[in-house]
Amino acid sequence: MTKRMVHRIAVLLVSLMMLGLPGLVSAEQKDSQPRTLTGHVLSSDNQPLQNAVVYLKNTKTLAVKTYISEADGSYRFPSLSPNVDYEVYAAFQGAHSDTKTLSSFDSRKQFNISLKIHSAK
Numbered sequence: 001m002t003k004r005m006v007h008r009i010a011v012l013l014v015s016l017m018m019l020g021l022p023g024l025v026s027a028e029q030k031d032s033q034p035r036t037l038t039g040h041v042l043s044s045d046n047q048p049l050q051n052a053v054v055y056l057k058n059t060k061t062l063a064v065k066t067y068i069s070e071a072d073g074s075y076r077f078p079s080l081s082p083n084v085d086y087e088v089y090a091a092f093q094g095a096h097s098d099t100k101t102l103s104s105f106d107s108r109k110q111f112n113i114s115l116k117i118h119s120a121k
Helices: 003-031
Strands: 035-042 053-058 064-068 074-080 086-092 100-102 110-112
Touching (some): 035 053, 035 086, 053 074, 064 074, 074 086
Parallel strands (some): 035 110
């Protein structure tokens, strides 16, 4: 193999890598767009609950974020990683909702999950 052939092969390889790089970057950017979780906390008779505590657990790091629901029962968790699963549930005066899962396999960027508090027994 001559020096000239080695140089041509190197130029060809670099060119091929440069052509594939923009597609790689755009796919990486697409996966890194944050997700947002919103929803409402409701009583067992579907009335909005103010001041319920909504818990959001990152299942990768086990970190927990909380949100106190608004007067209309709404809550919001912005800027969630698209590559992590989350578990969310609400608690109010000793009662709690079922736990819902936000999966990293779901490619939506906006989620709306209602959490219904079960009556305390």
